[in-house]
Amino acid sequence: MAQVLSGTFAGKTTGTPISMVIFNADARSKDYSHIADKYRPSHADYTYDTKYGIRDYRGGGRSSARETAARVAAGAIAKMMLRETGISIQAYVSQVGALALERPYQELHLAEAENNPVRCPDQEMAAQMEAHIKEVRKDGDTIGGIVSCVAQGVPAGLGEPAFDKLHADLAKAILSINACKGFEYGSGFAGVAMRGSEHNDVFIQEDDEVRTRTNYSGGIQGGISNGMDIYFRAAFKPVATIVPEQESINQAGEEVIVTGKGRHDPCVVPRAVPIVEAMAALVLADHWLRNRNAKL
């Protein structure tokens, strides 16, 4: 549970930084003693040891996705702020392994993502994904997936024109989440095969608002939001902790066998959904504040 240590008074924020702490009440340090000097494949054990010359091996230490709990806590506050300005953010699982939800987000009821354990708003696909994850778990194995995210109600003008383009900051924030391997927004990788005449989003005036007829731009043009929906997708690799024995080496460079004790999660993608929302909220809140200074 997150405790607020500072920054609020009488139910309101005061302008002082809001400090929150989540004490890990469920740590089982001894689960990890068997890997104290072993480099688990595709974990951060080796890189941390090399960079710092020391590593807290319990639970992966700082490289553990437990770290993202703090992001979700901070994101909850960013979301409260964004709600005041009319911005909402909704993420969901759109792929697990090879099972891909092909329907565009406009056809889905995104809120239904919270009605099943895999956080997929298509109940039929959700059932298939769930079954698939169970199968993977039986093998002691893991599987990756994709989280899609939509931000609605974002006013035109958020984002900076050169290095801090809105989608560039979103990409950095999302790729800073553990296990994330890719980011695309709007037409993304699929858009490269389109022609400009097909990909261009024509501007129209509708109910006194400027809109575009299509939205391959993903709500961002030249790094700056244009008032249309912002949507993006994030790829997550299969978790590195698996049950079967794996070959590896230890700090001394000797060959060792790594076994997957500790808690095992066959697919983190459903749990990445609130983290993706949180990071998107933090980026949008930052840019909302920065945009105040665009015009005197």
Next chain:
Amino acid sequence: MAQVLSGTFAGKTTGTPISMVIFNADARSKDYSHIADKYRPSHADYTYDTKYGIRDYRGGGRSSARETAARVAAGAIAKMMLRETGISIQAYVSQVGALALERPYQELHLAEAENNPVRCPDQEMAAQMEAHIKEVRKDGDTIGGIVSCVAQGVPAGLGEPAFDKLHADLAKAILSINACKGFEYGSGFAGVAMRGSEHNDVFIQEDDEVRTRTNYSGGIQGGISNGMDIYFRAAFKPVATIVPEQESINQAGEEVIVTGKGRHDPCVVPRAVPIVEAMAALVLADHWLRNRNAKL
């Protein structure tokens, strides 16, 4: 041509910021007067106007990819610094439209990318890409593509563990390039369909060096380089400026027709190659310097 205004003395850098300027000797401002108050589809005209209340419409102003010339100039210096430390970076075109080079980079002679105008190291595929671009040009249309990039000789230890993960900073830098819509590193989006047991990179000791048998991690684990090759891919959309007439609106919200005067480039992807290299070099140089402080 880039002129050095400050930061060097007697052929060496002095520690003073290196200031360079490239005067645009080839501006044709009148090419753009016809779009002074029109919002070109999928350009930044509308978002700049909305954000700043004013826009320099000549050549797209700051939203023009001309801005990236400065990045290439800065990247050239970063590359010189990286070369001293044994790091090299090579990008190339791996896809134009639907024409995708499927061969992994290990099978290619990357330096051959400079031997043809599309900057694809596979000469046969290069010829196909070139023909395709010519065809697109005939229609006054544009097409997108993918740039792949490999950084070799990167020592283990570059990157920060939480928000400034090495791949997150690479993603931001690459997505800050005009027209970039997606970024993936290592196994990327394709990796989501893999199982952990297959995706995990087993550590081995080889010639007194720690290596991994496979490299789905793309040379980065937990946000920190592990000494293996870093490789990533960047998606570029088709350029928005096309020759055929397009519908749009102007600042007053009235319907107008936009025609594609000005210089027309059917596919920017070959020209994105040095920009991708430059941005990657800047990120790696920054992290190389930051990493000096990891251990006292």
Next chain:
Amino acid sequence: MAQVLSGTFAGKTTGTPISMVIFNADARSKDYSHIADKYRPSHADYTYDTKYGIRDYRGGGRSSARETAARVAAGAIAKMMLRETGISIQAYVSQVGALALERPYQELHLAEAENNPVRCPDQEMAAQMEAHIKEVRKDGDTIGGIVSCVAQGVPAGLGEPAFDKLHADLAKAILSINACKGFEYGSGFAGVAMRGSEHNDVFIQEDDEVRTRTNYSGGIQGGISNGMDIYFRAAFKPVATIVPEQESINQAGEEVIVTGKGRHDPCVVPRAVPIVEAMAALVLADHWLRNRNAKL
């Protein structure tokens, strides 16, 4: 007492941020209810209310010097790091009210500052200062003073040439301490009346080391340390909380009387000594790390 929440493992830092918390076990919030809507003279009540539209009036909230406890905790770690590099920092009280210690720091045993409650290394002057503070306390009044600080063993090369000059960063850090009104280093304000021929510090070679015969520069030239002692002085105003009644206004703009309940400290200067040391240590530690990147 400061508790370490993160950043250490098995008695060593890990590279993870070191998080410490000091829970205020001695808060008496009700002491302050009488000033909830009053603007205490020369406190931050009015400015916080104006800036944020809300204020935590208990103990001054964030504007309380209690905040500096965190700085001392962080500074303790910076000092440990600096000690490894041979840098030591010693501050002391050199003036209380009009009682000024005129002897230069070279003639004092700075460590003796810890042997009396006013933290003045001259025991005779310390006694006078103590007596003076007692007198001020009897009146329910307060008095200001000056803290002097010396950093020794600082290698040449710390500091940046333009905006982040070493003394500029020291000034900002020291003036960010509550009640600080002025900063001078080396010859300071007195130096303005000197002539260049008198003020210039002549370089000499001594025991294979470059030194200067005098040190009016205060160990910093062009913003960069030159290897000589760094010394500076910081002025602290009399504390604003006094016992006698004072006129003021409240949030509604009505005239009110403010009375000095709550804990009363007639002279904070002795307690500013460890804070000055902490802030100086943090600045030097930062610049020590930054200087690693000056030469490849």
Next chain:
Amino acid sequence: MAQVLSGTFAGKTTGTPISMVIFNADARSKDYSHIADKYRPSHADYTYDTKYGIRDYRGGGRSSARETAARVAAGAIAKMMLRETGISIQAYVSQVGALALERPYQELHLAEAENNPVRCPDQEMAAQMEAHIKEVRKDGDTIGGIVSCVAQGVPAGLGEPAFDKLHADLAKAILSINACKGFEYGSGFAGVAMRGSEHNDVFIQEDDEVRTRTNYSGGIQGGISNGMDIYFRAAFKPVATIVPEQESINQAGEEVIVTGKGRHDPCVVPRAVPIVEAMAALVLADHWLRNRNAKL
């Protein structure tokens, strides 16, 4: 003359960074060849050499006060912005050597500072200062001085509560100016001898505005502006370049004689006035923008 390279269009700023360049049309590099390997006393020659391993000795390179021309150019734009918000800044020379203008700024017509070459608004004192500087020049010597500065019309609310206190940022900015040795604001160093009962600024309501009866706080309380005048003083040491011969050493550690060729300025303090104004304007403009985000 400053040339604007970017950031404006049709007479207005566009939101793009404003790049200006001032080419040095008056460089006489050969004036400095005689000090190429000598360390001039109280210059930055030695510290630059030590930090970077190389030094551009012509005109002091980057450590020359020529660098401040760029600050004045940037400050001119900050002043234009501040003028729109009703903020004005006026600096003047208040001391040269031992000649101190004791009259408070409220009694002076600050604009008169521009009517004499020493930039002192008291014409009688200005004449004495001018005569004194001429005398110093005859000796080939230099002398220091003090610049006072007043910012009026600053709204309450600028400044941050902890590290980026408004006066702390002002101090850093001012102490980053060449030759500056000290900074004090409000009651400054003299205030330490005052009692709290005397120093406290009583709040009053006047013409529907909150004001203080005295202003020892210097317009800043708890790091945040309170709407009263902000005033501060900056100490400048005597310039290090003097005509008479001086002892020193060279890069090899050998004893050498330094002679004061090159241009010689006996007192830079009058020329520091626009630099102080520029740095103050930049700090206030930054905080004016930051303050927009204090309340949603």
